[in-house]
Amino acid sequence: MKVFSQRQIKELENYTIENEPIAAIDLMERAAKKVAATIIKHYDNSRGIIVFAGPGNNGGDALATARLLALENYKVEVYLFNPNDHLSADCEANKQRLDTLANISFNEVTSKFQPPQLNNDDIIIDGLFGIGLNKPLSGGFAALVQFINTAAVEVIAIDMPSGLFCNDNSDNDKRNIIRATRTITFHSPKLSQLLVDNQEYIGKLEVVDIGLSEEKSKELYSDFEIVEAEQVAAMIKSRNAFGHKGSFGHALLIAGHYGMAGAAVLAAKASLRSGLGKLTLHTPIKNNDILQTAIPEAILSHDFSETIFTTAVSSEAYNAICLGPGLGKEPDTALAVLEQLQMSKKAPLVVDADALNILGEHKSWLQELPPATILTPHPAEFRRIQSGSTDAFTHLVDAQTLAQRLNIIVILKGHYTAICAPNGKTFFNPTGNSGMATAGSGDVLSGIITSLLAQQYSPLEASLLGVYFHGLAGDLAQADLEEECLIASDIIKYLPLAFKQLKYFHK
Numbered sequence: 477m478k479v480f481s482q483r484q485i486k487e488l489e490n491y492t493i494e495n496e497p498i499a500a501i502d503l504m505e506r507a508a509k510k511v512a513a514t515i516i517k518h519y520d521n522s523r524g525i526i527v528f529a530g531p532g533n534n535g536g537d538a539l540a541t542a543r544l545l546a547l548e549n550y551k552v553e554v555y556l557f558n559p560n561d562h563l564s565a566d567c568e569a570n571k572q573r574l575d576t577l578a579n580i581s582f583n584e585v586t587s588k589f590q591p592p593q594l595n596n597d598d599i600i601i602d603g604l605f606g607i608g609l610n611k612p613l614s615g616g617f618a619a620l621v622q623f624i625n626t627a628a629v630e631v632i633a634i635d636m637p638s639g640l641f642c643n644d645n646s647d648n649d650k651r652n653i654i655r656a657t658r659t660i661t662f663h664s665p666k667l668s669q670l671l672v673d674n675q676e677y678i679g680k681l682e683v684v685d686i687g688l689s690e691e692k693s694k695e696l697y698s699d700f701e702i703v704e705a706e707q708v709a710a711m712i713k714s715r716n717a718f719g720h721k722g723s724f725g726h727a728l729l730i731a732g733h734y735g736m737a738g739a740a741v742l743a744a745k746a747s748l749r750s751g752l753g754k755l756t757l758h759t760p761i762k763n764n765d766i767l768q769t770a771i772p773e774a775i776l777s778h779d780f781s782e783t784i785f786t787t788a789v790s791s792e793a794y795n796a797i798c799l800g801p802g803l804g805k806e807p808d809t810a811l812a813v814l815e816q817l818q819m820s821k822k823a824p825l826v827v828d829a830d831a832l833n834i835l836g837e838h839k840s841w842l843q844e845l846p847p848a849t850i851l852t853p854h855p856a857e858f859r860r861i862q863s864g865s866t867d868a869f870t871h872l873v874d875a876q877t878l879a880q881r882l883n884i885i886v887i888l889k890g891h892y893t894a895i896c897a898p899n900g901k902t903f904f905n906p907t908g909n910s911g912m913a914t915a916g917s918g919d920v921l922s923g924i925i926t927s928l929l930a931q932q933y934s935p936l937e938a939s940l941l942g943v944y945f946h947g948l949a950g951d952l953a954q955a956d957l958e959e960e961c962l963i964a965s966d967i968i969k970y971l972p973l974a975f976k977q978l979k980y981f982h983k
């Protein structure tokens with residue numbers, strides 16, 4: 477599913493109006509019916525509804541929704557804010573349509589606003605501004621947003637929480653953005669709705685279909701996409717019935733300083749549970765007993781050091797290499813990481829965890845990353861290697877720039893993990909849940925991706941498929957175990973089910 481810009485959504489709307497064809501006011505009515513139906517689904521008509529409408533089409537949606545709810549016997553109080561004595565045509569038309577209804581209290585605010593008394597179980601509908609916002613809110617609208625945000629009632633935003641831009645909010649004044657309980661957005665999620673920073677404004681996101689042209693949606697190009705099950709299911713290779721362990725790749729995992737052998741176990745198990753033929757695990761000598769016991773399927777390669785990684789390994793024998801889980805950051809390990817990067821030009825490479833932290837301390841070494849390398853930073857790791865910013869949109873842009881500059885893939889982990897490809901495209905992953913916010917989940921992901929790389933999936937396929945599988949296994953685990961109880965090993969335990977679900981997606 478593509479994620480469209482504000483301009484593209486407008487284009488889609490105009491195309492639909494001209495070619496369906498449908499009058500703009502009827503498209504607004506269709507949108508409002510979806511909003512009203514969603515509200516009716518969640519809240520019965522004992523709840524008082526206070527509608528705040530702005531002067532544009534978002535306000536028009538809000539007025540139409542107010543009318544539809546009043547017709548369902550909700551008690552509705554409307555405030556239409558029209559400080560410049562100018563309403564969009566369809567907002568004006570919906571204002572006229574309200575006139576015919578007796579059971580709505582309607583107030584048009586042109587200058588002074590007397591805030592209403594609110595009861596605790598009232599619901600505010602925020603229809604001030606949608607995707608047409610063109611500058612941060614200020615003045616009277618900012619004051620109104622602050623009033624709404626201090627009210628102890630549920631707030632439902634239409635299309636966007638008012639004050640939030642569709643893309644970049646890094647310079648926005650965050651005090652002047654509606655903090656909604658629920659946002660009902662039209663057609664598809666907007667970019668800012670996928671970013672962690674904005675969740676406190678969006679609340680629960682619901683996407684409603686308002687019948688915009690599918691033909692035009694297909695035609696429009698977007699750099700941003702949300703991955704779909706069908707798309708990744710189609711990537712899965714069939715397994716040769718006559719295949720032997722050499723047919724399914726030999727991966728090298730360099731992981732686990734003494735005291736962090738668990739990271740190596742998790743990555744190793746996840747790789748073997750994802751179709752890999754053979755795994756060599758390079759690790760300090762002291763990890764021998766625990767690893768031989770915990771993961772007998774892996775072949776061990778011992779470092780010269782008892783406790784840390786100090787010696788790079790020739791990449792010749794391997795189809796994929798993973799460098800980083802639980803590696804530590806000792807100076808000798810850092811030098812070995814540099815050497816490993818220089819020696820890994822032949823096999824596709826995944827760089828994770830402490831190997832990323834080492835790159836953060838030696839930024840010039842990023843130049844040594846072989847083309848098509850996959851980096852898997854969580855936000856703190858990404859800050860160390862690339863971006864001083866704490867803003868999620870800036871992170872995304874910086875990750876895209878890094879991927880393009882070094883011709884690599886950057887997987888920015890989190891809810892809606894962003895997979896930034898070297899050609900400028902970014903894919904958001906829809907699977908996964910907060911139960912996966914538990915130590916070791918990232919090691920599992922590196923293991924899965926490395927395994928897929930070794931099986932000859934392209935770096936982009938391995939990233940998209942790996943991240944999707946990881947999240948799906950987490951979701952299946954969560955369905956049985958509850959988020960609170962999930963640990964990283966459970967993600968591995970549910971990988972077989974995740975594979976099954978995707979492999980038989982089309983059957």
Ligand SMILES: NC(=O)C1=CN([C@@H]2O[C@H](COP(=O)(O)OP(=O)(O)OC[C@H]3O[C@@H](n4cnc5c(N)ncnc54)[C@H](O)[C@@H]3O)[C@@H](O)[C@H]2O)[C@@H](O)CC1
Nearest residue numbers: 489504507532533534605606607608609610611612613635
């Ligand atoms: N795009 C679609 O497919 C559809 C859109 N609809 C609605 O239309 C909305 C977009 O409508 P509009 O383009 O009229 O835009 P909005 O209603 O979001 O806001 C535009 C109005 O607000 C003013 N404005 C923008 N930023 C301001 C600021 N910081 N301070 C004060 N005034 C400001 C603009 O000058 C304009 O008058 C969508 O969010 C959605 O709610 C629906 O009616 C139906 C379908």
Ligand SMILES: Nc1ncnc2c1ncn2[C@@H]1O[C@H](COP(=O)(O)OP(=O)(O)O)[C@@H](O)[C@H]1O
Nearest residue numbers: 854890891908909910912913915916917918919
């Ligand atoms: N709330 C969440 N929703 C979806 N996925 C999540 C969530 N929290 C964490 N994850 C996933 O779990 C993994 C955590 O990785 P990471 O932070 O590197 O863990 P660790 O370093 O402990 O192994 C990432 O793949 C991330 O996308």
Ligand SMILES: [K+]
Nearest residue numbers: 602605636638
């Ligand atoms: K809104």
